[in-house]
Amino acid sequence: MKGSVISVLVVLAVLDRLAGGLEHRSYDYTKYHTMDEIGFKSTTPKKAVWMDCGIHAREWIAPAFCQHFVKEILGSYKTDSNVNMLFKNLDFYITPVLNMDGYIYSWRDKTTRLWRKSRSPGTGNCTCFGTDLNRNFYANWGMVGISRDCCSDIYNGPTALSEPEAKAVTDFLGAHQNEVLCYLTIHSYGQLILIPYGHPNISAPNYEELMEVGLAAAKAIKAVHGTSYKVGTAPDILYANSGTSRDFARLIGIPYSFTFELRDKGNYGFILPEDQIQPACEEAYQGAMSIVNYVHDKNFKSAATTATL
């Protein structure tokens, strides 16, 4: 990812952890730029927003969105006072392709296009590859919406955090849990904004607020190209699940944690055509920024109100 980046910190710990996977390959961090940290430098610790894309390999529109998001904020911070203010008060941590092994595999040829999981070799008697990274987190791990069949697309791994990718995110969020205000994880398809938790019997303490924020984001999305997104908990509008990164983030206290499921609703599904990339990203950008601005204004109220005087 090139561009005029204000402060890009290649987080070696994250990169080191993101290595592993297929045949225990490591990624040369001088070639693979795994994570961006974007914001104005500060002498005091800053609050942060996290966004990951591409936990699931076949959801190609998600990494495209992360790249679009980075491009937008970098391209507008000088002229857009809102983005400028966000950069002052927040750092953005963005991983455009969290599941690097899986993503690369899904590009290999047409037969691999619909791969979902990581590419770690099966353990024990298992001859299949991969764990569903979004079932591997230590958040009600193994409780619902998973399969113990290691060949299944929702196999949650031999143990929680068996996958280096999930471990890397866990370690990073754990180390920064007092700074991260907002956790966004980008997926496709479905046109949904999902709020915690994936388990039908567990409610987030700020459920009402999360719904409000989510619905406002869906409204912002619709204003761009008319696309409808539904908002709710996963068990309500999609299906129950556990061990997700979104749930983990909420569990360790990050108050605003959302999953975006981008276009479409099943016509092309995972294989979204090129001419929908730009509009899909444009609308999702407004949705994400709606959430980011809400979170920012809640924490930096004085900075927000002076602007209107």
Place this chain on the structure above:
Amino acid sequence: MKTFCSVWLLLSLVELSPAPPASQEPPLACTGAPDPAPPQPETAEDMASTGDLEPTHYPARRAAQVALHYLNTHHGSPFRVFGLQQVHKASAEDVAAGGRKYKLDFSVTDWGSGSATMNKSSEEFFSNTTDVLNIAGPALRCSADVLFPRTERHSAPEVQLHCEALHQINSTAQEEDAFYQKYISPDSAVSARDIPDSFGNVSEEMQPFWRLARVAASFIMLRESSENTEFNMAKVASVTQQESSGEQLMLEFVVLLHDLPSQVTHKHTHRLWTLMDTEAVCVLTVCVCSAGDRSVEAAGVLVSRQRRQGPADRVAAQMPSRHQTPKLTL
């Protein structure tokens, strides 16, 4: 003018269906080890709500998706495939015979009209109206009863469906005829893989095959659906034209069906025969050979579909009587 019509559907039985009578000779031999049983649904999923349902929640949407598969089996064509736009109202109740019946009020749009890669979001913009539109296809208001039976082994949901103004949407008879004429010629040997390709591209020529694959897949998705599934066709792995006998256009499709709750993509092979006819009953014969990555024994089940209206019928402009003849095993 010949019109595309598809009436008789020959479906092979997959492992979830009752075993075929021993005397049946399968029209196509698909051999291989039977697939493992699908994962049992989670208890949480089974506890779907009864009474008025939230239209944005999954139980209403999954039932509407089933109604949509039914709609596509009856009214889909190489130039028409319907997609779910929005559920307006939904309710569910347990029925005496066992099972749950959903009552739905929803809108659909024709994904097949206009360019397949057109920005589909424009249809969403008008979701509050029931006007017939020309942008990305008209929005149709439909109502349906969808019954999910509770049987020891899975049986297909039963659907009753009514869509307003179905007869008013632009006829695709001309395109269907041109399509048939083009490919029925003796030297036609269509063969293609991966529709769409990895980047979502579907060539102009392949779009009718893409839609036809989904129509055929709708028979399977309809039959395999339950309250715990939500199917879409992920892609067409291959389409191969078979040698036509007489007036029959014969195609073999291998499709990948994606189920949202389990996230599994199932591979299905079906062969599709179409017989173009102006008057008589037309034939769409589909043999389903597999679920998952391996083939299973095929046998035959005939399911009828009403014949499409010919030019003379269109004057009458009314909903064709929709009936499903009893399943016949060959």
